[in-house]
Amino acid sequence: MYRTWQELLGEIIKDPQERQRIAQEVGINPITLLRWVNKDSKPRHENIRLLLGAIPRHSHKAFAQLIIADFPSFSQENAMTTSRPPDPPSAFYTRVLSAYANTPKALFSFVMYELILQQIIEHLDPDRLGMAVTIMRCVRPLQGTRVRSLRQINGKGTPPWNSNLEQETIFLGAESLAGTAVMYGRLTAVQSREDPYTFTHWTEHEQSAVAHPLTHKEKIAGCLLISSTQPQYFTRNHLAAVEHYANLMSLLFEPEDFFDFNNIKLDIMPHYTIQRPYFRHVGERITQKIAAATAAKSFITFQEAQESVWQEIEEQLLMLPSTWET
Numbered sequence: 001m002y003r004t005w006q007e008l009l010g011e012i013i014k015d016p017q018e019r020q021r022i023a024q025e026v027g028i029n030p031i032t033l034l035r036w037v038n039k040d041s042k043p044r045h046e047n048i049r050l051l052l053g054a055i056p057r058h059s060h061k062a063f064a065q066l067i068i069a070d071f072p073s074f075s076q077e078n079a080m081t082t083s084r085p086p087d088p089p090s091a092f093y094t095r096v097l098s099a100y101a102n103t104p105k106a107l108f109s110f111v112m113y114e115l116i117l118q119q120i121i122e123h124l125d126p127d128r129l130g131m132a133v134t135i136m137r138c139v140r141p142l143q144g145t146r147v148r149s150l151r152q153i154n155g156k157g158t159p160p161w162n163s164n165l166e167q168e169t170i171f172l173g174a175e176s177l178a179g180t181a182v183m184y185g186r187l188t189a190v191q192s193r194e195d196p197y198t199f200t201h202w203t204e205h206e207q208s209a210v211a212h213p214l215t216h217k218e219k220i221a222g223c224l225l226i227s228s229t230q231p232q233y234f235t236r237n238h239l240a241a242v243e244h245y246a247n248l249m250s251l252l253f254e255p256e257d258f259f260d261f262n263n264i265k266l267d268i269m270p271h272y273t274i275q276r277p278y279f280r281h282v283g284e285r286i287t288q289k290i291a292a293a294t295a296a297k298s299f300i301t302f303q304e305a306q307e308s309v310w311q312e313i314e315e316q317l318l319m320l321p322s323t324w325e326t
Helices: 005-012 016-026 030-037 045-054 057-070 076-081 090-102 105-124 177-184 236-252 272-279 282-295 302-318
Strands: 131-138 150-157 188-190 208-216 219-228
Touching (some): 005 030, 005 057, 016 045, 045 057, 105 131, 105 236, 150 177, 150 219, 177 188, 219 236, 282 302
Antiparallel strands (some): 131 219, 208 219
16 A cells, blocks of 8 residues: 555556656656655646656556645546546657658558557557557549448557557448548547447447547548447547547548548448458459459559459448348
């Protein structure tokens, strides 16, 4: 049992990585944390708020109670409702802008996705309770101009999800939270799969989720979808952070990836377990398309062949019955 907040903080920052993370989120030097623990100095009121937001979730309640004993002006209500800061660390913005300006085109998508997705995980699931962060992209219409579905193109997770979700895919439509966010053009959150809500496409492990559209000049490219194993997980600060990350993620898309809002009318996609068999031979189909183009003495890039295959799979999935089992 800890008698002071300094004792509890000292225990937490014995882990050098935790010490570095907390210092970064509070915006101070790690040595300052050690000075607070040794009672060589005291944090200012603003530092206390940020410190409470950076403390691991499992220690937050005990730390809040101890901090009030030393800082009575910091109310119980203020302490207990403080959660992780809504803004990504300023140092992260610096890294993103540097990567955006200096990364070679061939590596741009990989580097930027890795940088932003990893930061989202560290910010929103620091205690590794279980989170999946995925990028859902509008599927370019095979015919006409109407966007009918979204497809997962990248992601990261913490257990029980895989750490790298780049190779996993799923199509979502009007039946999903992601689809709702895209069709209405605004952040949408559901705190429990038991909530009486209109969308039905929950995946395994998902207990709460939030989606934010990826926008540029009143056009939409898809959405940022974040799922948690914990019901009631997403606080007001979490939702503010999701908006910041979605704005950054929009930088990764080309102008032609964004679609007019009036051209996005999503259909209902089948459950993800029904979709899986259609993804088994994607690589072979891409290779066949490239080979056929070569034989016809025409040219097609890997990306063009890949997009064409996904468009064909979307068409196949939309032809399936849209009956949903509860």
